[in-house]
Amino acid sequence: MAKTAAFTPPADEPLTSKEGWFRWVQHDPRPPKLRLDWPHLSPVEQAAYDDARLDYHNDLIVVNTPTIQEVVKTVRRLLIITGGAGTGKTTAITQLGRRAHELSVALRNPMTGPRIPVVYVTVPPAATPRMLAVEFARFLGLPLASRSNITDVTNAVCAVLCAVRRHDPRGHP
Template identity: 45%
Template sequence: MVTRTARHGSDDESGDADYGHLQLTALDGWRGFVAEMHTAPNLLPTAVWTGLAEDKRDYYDDDRIDHHSRLLVVQTPTIRQVIASGRRLVQLNRNAHSGRCGLMVSGPAGTGKTTALTQLGKTVEVIHRRRHPHAADDIPLVYITIAPAATPKMIAMEFARFFDLPISRRANITDIADAVCGVSRDARVTLVAVDELHNLNTRTRTRAGADASDTLKYFSERTPATCTYAGTSLERTGLLSGTRGEQIAGRFEHGPHRSVQPGPTMDRAHRRLGRQSATTPAPAWITARARPLPAQAHPRK
């Protein structure tokens, strides 16, 4: 397991820090995401904290801010449902030769679709690592995002970039697809996660979107893995209409996503979670340095 800590006074403030661990669309970044462990910083007594030299106190506060910036994921009922559905599909597709089913997570913007997709991928990979502890070269999951106006070759290059494959600029899409599918089979890929799928809007970019959609279908048929898609309001993009859309809709489970905000449309489990979040006191390492502001410091509505 890898636990990252702040590097005081060097690369973090100069702008030369290595942000490779934030790139989930690259294999090294994804493995770092799976392996990282969040640990709360040690809470110093007030007397010790005030007695620190100014630079050491700044370093300590920077560590606390860095910890808070790594937002912890709340296991909402929706995220648990996505993980359960994805794991079930992986098991059902394990021995399928064709016609494998997939999962499609759709919903409004800002409702946690990417979070649910990455948590599903992380869960699948952790389980794979536990079951096969000596298969260090396995790559259970591939995660890519779809760029706006993506072409078939751009999508193929996203897969190749995840594996860090040396692809020549002169390589055509067939060469790239053969290389990606070969590595996927050798690395025992079991889940392919495709995010930002709404960028393949076949209503506004009919030919380009249709060709790119066919490319995803081609990869799903040649790779013995379960495909999971996520995007904003996919029902409005045209991906589920027409002959192609009917085939996609028939093979994919649809998981409309909702934000965890207490309201009249939320189910009982989400309401309970919202009440617990509102009434649970913050940990001591959050409130230890908090100071109440005077009344004039609060903005008036």
């Protein structure tokens, strides 16, 4: 029986890179086939089946609760999310980026070719504007010289995002 693969991005493609984000958006967790014969499986088969079920449940399926709905509604108007540790900021914002924006953009505007409707970065609370620009560049996979100033970094990021947008004949993001 094939084991359901939990989403684990390669070490060189974290969620905060365009490749890692794209893999995560495209990942579609599927539940393992229900095994009614579980009591009759060998211990190895039972363990493999249990692992597949645990992988599926560990894949963080988010229930569309009123709280998640409110977060999506509110966050669509915000640029930055703040809050205490463990309050669900990362879960809420990644789900918003994936479901409420990236996948809905793809459904509304089907096209082939490059598309980057979401840029996902994380920065510490005391981040400088340059640190934020560098994280955008890192997400896009842009090479940066250690002495790049904020203007150079920002211009490089904007150039890539504008070039990707120009590939869409309708000019949609």
